[in-house]
Amino acid sequence: MAPIKVHGSAYSTATMRVIATLNEKNLDFELVPVDMRTGEHKKEPFISLNPFGQVPAFEDGDLKLYESRAITKYIANQYSDQGTDLVFRDPKEQAIESLWTEVEAHHFDTAGSKLNWELAVKPKMFGAEGDQAVIEENKVKLAKVLDVYEKRLSESKYLGGDRFSLADLHHLPTAEYLLLTSVKELFDARPRVTAWLADITARPAWTKVIELRNQALNPPK
Numbered sequence: 001m002a003p004i005k006v007h008g009s010a011y012s013t014a015t016m017r018v019i020a021t022l023n024e025k026n027l028d029f030e031l032v033p034v035d036m037r038t039g040e041h042k043k044e045p046f047i048s049l050n051p052f053g054q055v056p057a058f059e060d061g062d063l064k065l066y067e068s069r070a071i072t073k074y075i076a077n078q079y080s081d082q083g084t085d086l087v088f089r090d091p092k093e094q095a096i097e098s099l100w101t102e103v104e105a106h107h108f109d110t111a112g113s114k115l116n117w118e119l120a121v122k123p124k125m126f127g128a129e130g131d132q133a134v135i136e137e138n139k140v141k142l143a144k145v146l147d148v149y150e151k152r153l154s155e156s157k158y159l160g161g162d163r164f165s166l167a168d169l170h171h172l173p174t175a176e177y178l179l180l181t182s183v184k185e186l187f188d189a190r191p192r193v194t195a196w197l198a199d200i201t202a203r204p205a206w207t208k209v210i211e212l213r214n215q216a217l218n219p220p221k
Contacts, residue, residue, distance in 0.1 A: 004029040007049055008056030009036050010216035013113070013173035014068035015056040016209050020169055021072040023205035025083035031212070037125075069105060072166055084205070086166045097160035100152075100167035103145075104159075111141040112174040119181040143186050146193055153192035158200075168200050176201065176210070 006029055008015030022029050034040045034055050042053040049057035050066035058065040065071050076086040088094045115138050118130030160167030187193055
């Protein structure tokens with residue numbers, strides 16, 4: 001059987017999300033590097049895998065997917081009997097998990113990704129200063145999201161329920177980068193959010209993702 005292939009960059013948040021899921025499932029896969037700095041994701045052959053020109057693209061046998069959250073859901077359900085169970089089966093529990101995956105995508109990640117761009121990507125990759133107006137606007141938005149999380153985590157150990165699930169995993173890549181910026185103070189000010197992040201970022205599957213990312217950012221000379 002053809003191996004699972006992930007076409008992407010080891011330091012891309014969306015690619016990291018997919019790799020974390022594969023690691024939780026103890027699945028072997030091949031990472032096919034896509035050099036975004038030279039625009040490979042906007043050209044053939046990658047554009048045939050994802051017409052929107054965004055990493056990652058995913059192959060499992062004859063199945064081809066893009067959009068990282070769709071990919072993680074496929075992996076979690078297709079390989080439900082392997083590794084960590086990342087989805088709930090009861091319809092009500094599924095609904096709660098789904099709610100928090102939607103919150104991540106539409107509230108946490110929208111603000112978090114803009115902050116990462118302004119605070120990390122712009123200065124480190126392009127030598128440009130971040131737009132302070134955008135930074136302040138999205139810090140306010142993220143703080144409001146984290147207030148909601150602090151309340152939720154007073155009621156449940158994890159966002160999606162009583163165990164780790166995709167609702168938590170989907171946060172890992174953006175949160176990982178945010179914790180390296182001044183925005184970390186927003187997390188530190190909320191003890192339940194801080195404890196939750198300490199828990200999920202310590203998972204062995206995520207540690208492997210960070211090791212792979214660091215290798216990509218600092219290749220041996």
